[in-house]
Amino acid sequence: MDLRDSPDEAAFRARLREWLAANAPAHWDQPGAERLEGAERLAFLREWSARLYAAGFVGLTWPSEYGGYDAPLSHHLIFLEEMGRSGAPEHVTPIGLGMAGPTILSHGTEAQKARYLRPILTGEEIWCQGFSEPEAGSDLASLRTRAELDGDHYVVTGQKVWSSFAHEADFCILLARSDPAAPRHSGLTYLIVPMRAPGVEVRPLRQITGDAEFNEIFLDGVRVPVENVIGRPGEGWNVAITTLMYERANLAVMLTVRLEIALSRLVDLARTTRRRGRRAADDPLVRDRIAELWTVLQALRFTNYRALSTLMSTGMPGPEGSIVKLVWADANQRLTKLALEIEGPSAMLSGGEHAVQDGLWQRLQLRSRGNSIEGGTSEILRQIVAERILALPRSR
């Protein structure tokens, strides 16, 4: 066991840090800093992504024939960690990089790999995901969006929901029912849907915070060429499992780094907030809860390292990685609530000069309620642990 970076990993980390220090915009999305919006923001992120890629930091583990860098998985983990810690803007298409790209690499045709992979890395094309539906949340296999074969096209009709980036996306990885007569897991087909095609309509979905991070996608007779099927028709469920596996692996590291940033902000808040004549950081209850969150954060970090070590030495993901999202959601919800409690009565203020940090924690706390729902509800994640890892009898 060695907790340190190998010499090669350390050199990569140093080069990345140096590059980010020299190139990343200062105060990106920090409270109080000026924030780019709309087309201007998108243009900036595209240009930023192209530079990240040209500098050798995007597509690290992808094969060089598709524009990648053939680097070991540990470099990708270091990239996710350092990007998070630096506060630099994310790549413009996280769904392209983390979900669509790896799925095409695993299940796509040669033509699909040649067509779609490189523009993901350079940030020229943006991707979104169309899995969840109003009537298919945790029970994803009950989805109803239809894909009917008509000559050399599928005609797609239905509705998708909780789709981030759909309003700016060029393509959507979409799961649809192509054979309504087949058993529910075997009648699904995985498609690449061009988002500019006729019949696609995107509407923003306003969430609990007042922001619209996600969208609904309405599909009405959208014609998708058969060469856009990933994997074989009717085998979309297995392809979707690949997508979700990659989502989980990437998210585990990104979420842990975000928790680390949030905890250091919380520590600052506790040290600078005065309540009843003393620092909030001197309240023994606050101290205990901060130390507990710090302990959970370290557990998440080292669980990620364990999962990566297992993957690198055996080629198979170990079971330990499956707990990260579950533990993280609970920790982030507790952390943001503690911040409000530290603020005291200011917790009621959403912004303005009397609010703490312009209402940052109020937004983060409300947003955190989604953490135990998105990407697999905590109940579903527990049931996966119970049935697949502990081998308890199926509950349904």
Add this chain to the structure above:
Amino acid sequence: MDLSETAEESMLREQAREFLRARYPIQRVASIADGAGFDRHAWQEVAALGWAGISAPEDAGGAGLGFVEECVLGEELGRALFPGPFLTTVVLTLPALTGAPDLVKEVVAGETVATLAWLGPSGEPGATRFPIGAGLAQDRPGLYGSAWFVPDLALADLAVVAAEGPAGPGLWAVRLDQDTISRQDLPTVDTTRRLGALFLEGALGRALAQGSDAERLLEHLRDRALAFLAAEAVGVASRALEMAVEHARTREQFGRPIGAFQAVSQSLADAYAEIESARSLVRWAAASVAARAPESARAAAAAKALASEAAVRTCERSIQVHGGIGFTWEHPLHRYYKRAQWIQAFLGWPAELRARIAASLLDGPGDENERV
């Protein structure tokens, strides 16, 4: 970085599990616990496996491995509720004897069982760190005073005693067969790991370390014990969870195995998440303490806090899932629960350990919130 288990570690784990299954099945542990306690002479067989000298250098008769391997053993010993003096002799005492090679040799050979006597009547580490007076009266050489909450004291031949002398704090190796020494058993809830009180009336000891060396050594011993106990707690919790899962798969009520009810399965999934979180911290703490890295105190504190809570909670969940049978003396679960509680209470409850972590995060000059 690479946190995976090495081939050597896996071999050690398998060897340990095999030996403990054959020689210390839970029925035997239960009869030891309900009887006179661990037989001092049985230690020889365990030491013959190379465990007493696992991290002692090869020229001292040891196996030349390290603290990471001690923690691998710790998890297996915890799983089996091993009632022998590994924690005391190997984890808490051996590193203090480095300056006394003859004593190291005795311990490594399994001839001597040793323990550490450094807690006062409150049992709290730190507050009365050096409870025993050393040669306080000028005309009376020797060690005077008492130490409490001394684990495995009844079995021990030798104690490393922490004492405050005229020249400051120090550690002494004290043979326990002297007339000037008496011991008292403290009735202990977990009878697989008993505690005692030690009384010294002018006992003779060999000086092992003095002044700040002694303080640093004690801190190192404390961190070793915290990380090792965390590993033990992971073993205890893993076994308690396995028993709950076995029961939930076979016990039927309302016509189905109770594990098919989500109130049961989700509770056990939470136990799994807590145990794996603790296991990750144990790997970190073991490697940090082995390297005597600057973060080892925080890592060991975090690991023991989380792992002991995970073990106590997992045992509680397991008792609940077992229903009435889990509440009986006959069922072995209560023994795991009591060991988990012992681990939780020894060398700092979780909240006390977190108070130390909080001080490092919140009381520095401003940039203490470092990433370790």
